[in-house]
Amino acid sequence: MHFQVTNSPFNEEQAELLNRLLPTLTESQKVWLGGFLAASPSAAAAPAPVSAAEAPQAAPAPSAAPAVSKDVTILYGSQTGNAQRLSEKAGKTLQSNGFQVTVSAMSDFKPNSLKKLQNLLIVVSTHGEGDPPDNAITFHEFLHGKRAPKLEELRFSVLSLGDSSYEFFCQTGKEFDQRLEELGGERIAARVDCDLDFDEPAAEWLDSVLSGLSEASAGAAPSQETAAAPAAESDYSRTNPFHAEVLESINLNGRGSNKETRHLEISLEGSGLTYKPGDSLGVYPQNDxxxxxxxxxxxxxxxxxxxxxxxxxxxxxxxxxxxxxxxxxxxxxxxxxxxxxxxxxxxxxxxxxxxxxxxxxxxxxxxxxxxxxxxxxxxxxxxxxxVLRKMPARLYSIASSLEANPDEVHLTIGAVRYNANGRDRSGVCSILCAERLQPGDTLPVYIQHNDNFKLPEKAETPIIMIGPGTGVAPFRSFMQEREEAGAEGKAWMFFGDQHFVTDFLYQTEWQKWLQSGVLTKMDVAFSRDTAEKVYVQHRMQESSKELFQWLEEGAAVYVCGDEKNMAHDVHHTLIDIVEKEGQMSREQAEQYVADLQQQKRYQRDVY
CATH class of the missing domain: 1.20.990.10 (NADPH-cytochrome p450 Reductase; Chain A, domain 3)
Structure with missing residues (x-):
């Protein structure tokens, strides 16, 4: 094929450029370019006018189906980082297959832009008792509200993450899938619900999505070479854990305590693994x-x-x-x-x-x-x-800063023991660590990055940390990191447990940070030391005026620990404080707290 000014609509310079380019293209590149041009907005523009004498007299070609855009948006809702990681991996794979991909947290996406999309992929976990993760709440509410637009032009698919031991398994993904269909969307590929061992079903879902997108888009599906998933970012990962040596195992509770809380120090030397405060360590345990x-x-x-x-x-x-x-x-x-x-x-x-x-x-x-x-x-x-399920990893909030502890990672693990149905029972990983694990032994581990629980970008931003019991772990990491960086922003810690004498976890460290000024203020609640039980939310209420003032100054709030009870009570206490001290209606206070979440100034690491 050779373009000339006389046999094409191009000028001399354009024809010369095309004649130099075309011989260098492979067949697959030509197919892709044809699809790209067919799918571009300009493809629908009217051609340059020609006279009747110039127009060829060929029979009319059959009308082609409208081209589908190669733009793909991937929205994720993630509490611990799994959905985000899978979304980013899917984005790289689709990009390598010629798609233009945008990957975004649901909290960063403008819901009104939804009606502009043609291809939407949802990757979302289910949290607690069938609830959306924190960074998916606003988008979930919008989609299920009256303002949600009709989406007849939308093609979508949902990958849902969950845990089948919970009653409402993958509930959030199911709700997104159903709602997008109700609004007129058409599925690119069927929804896939993943249990804790999600790698294989997630890969199969992505293959189905890629096939559906390639069939609908102009041009042929890419070759097998370009369809391969991108290489892993590091040598050690969730599917290839590092066998890390245990350096120390210390019981943090004093004699006579009802609890046993283990402080583990683990070597990462030689692994190349890195982490930031707020990340978690995945541990693959052994059964008793x-x-x-x-x-x-x-x-x-x-x-x-x-x-x-x-x-x-x-x-x-x-x-x-x-x-x-x-x-x-x-x-x-x-x-x-x-x-x-x-x-x-x-x-x-x-x-x-x-x-x-x-x-x-x-x-x-x-x-x-x-x-x-x-x-x-x-x-x-x-x-x-x-028919059995693969042993899932246990995720623990990291209790150390890599800056303060090079080549190490520290964990704070509460031993779980109880009796049920006539037998003594125990937590799989916690009792392994408390009873059978010795310094010198190894554990299969990997880093679970969590961008939804991170220190503010500006070191001068005040922070409020609420973490009773083992929920103290990430805040020890926060303090170590801020101490190393010389951060001057104010910091306020709320800690609670059963007894002051036996259960004040990392007490000497907190006292040191108070004395040095790394920690500005600390409130503690020991529930079994008084006739009436006192918890962290009660301490928050006692300091409601000052706490609200910190919020008005731009403070970020962090909560770590039990979701069903503690985190739920802390959330409502936060709204109560905003309502009272801000002299707002309940609805205004709820919106204030929702805005904190949207601005990433209210983050939770809850379980």
């Missing part, structure tokens, strides 16, 4: 060996029998697989359904037919309880293992 042995015995199997544990064909002994690969301490409704289908036990089918009975049964029970009551089952170890 006694529980594993009891379970295998109850099933009537040989602990040395081998099974295949993944699609890659890795083989382990049954005991090793139950120790470190499979989750055996949590029952979920999906697991009961799979085991009932696998075993054909009538009593199990009767149980899963009643949702309320299922909820009551799984509370406080584990796989051994199920096997002892309904087993042993006449199935092979391989078939049984295939």
């Amino acid at each position: 060996p006694k529980l594993v042995d009891d379970l295998i015995a109850a099933l009537g199997w040989n602990a040395d029998e081998t099974i295949t544990i993944n699609k890659q064909g890795d083989v382990r002994s049954l005991r090793d697989a139950f120790l470190s690969h499979y989750e055996i301490t949590v029952l979920t409704k999906p697991l009961l359904e799979k085991i009932a289908q696998l075993t054909g036990v009538d009593e199990l089918h009767d149980l899963i037919g009643d949702s309320e009975k299922v909820k009551a049964y799984i509370h406080g029970r584990d796989l051994l309880d199920l096997v002892e009551q309904y087993g042993p089952f006449g199935v092979s170890p391989q078939a049984f293992a295939d």
